[in-house]
Amino acid sequence: MANYYIHVGSMTNAMRGKQLLAEQGIRSFLHRATYPAEGDGCGYHLLITEQVEKAEQILRQRGVRVLRITDAM
Secondary structure, eight states: OOEEEEEEHHHHHHHHHHHHHTTTTOOOOEEOOOOOOOOOOOOOEEEEEEEEHHHHHHHHHHTTTOOEEEEEE
């Protein structure tokens, strides 16, 4: 099972995204980067362990700004 971070930048987007995904049955975990990359805003992201493509689609369709997706390793 692969783990991914969906970088959303702000705490507001992360909290909203977590709720939107939960409504669709996708479990996610809110995280904050210790040292966010330049352009990552406040450095918040969601840890997703399943259905990353579907999760990204849901977030984008509902207006959550997705900055990028990376492997969580």
